Amino acid sequence: MRVILDEPKCVASGQCVLAAPHVFDQRDDDGVAIVLDETPAQELHDGVREAVAICPAAAIRLAEK
Template identity: 80%
Template sequence: MSMRVELDEPKCVASGQCVMAAPEVFDQREEDGVAIVLDDGPAPELHDGVREAAAICPAAAIHLVER
């Protein structure tokens, strides 16, 4: 199964929860803390962490497309 990670930057509230759940896939910009996607097509072994990041995002700014 493949996964594509999409981030709705304007919705991001810079809580950092995604970085804690999946640091290989998410980071935060230094200037404002808004999340950035480091890998929009993560390896299967990272999928659980990415799903957790999407589930705990307080702004619901992370969207996953799984095939």
């Protein structure tokens, strides 16, 4: 799994950080999400999929490796 974030679409809601805190964080200056780990370990995949599902801006997508 590879995590792809479309930063311009991000509305800084922070839902991804709550769902997968080891994979996502937010910039201090504007709250826009950042990806900490583009290829997360298997045990983090459920949280990442939840983050994709609950992102209000649909700014996160997954690519299978």
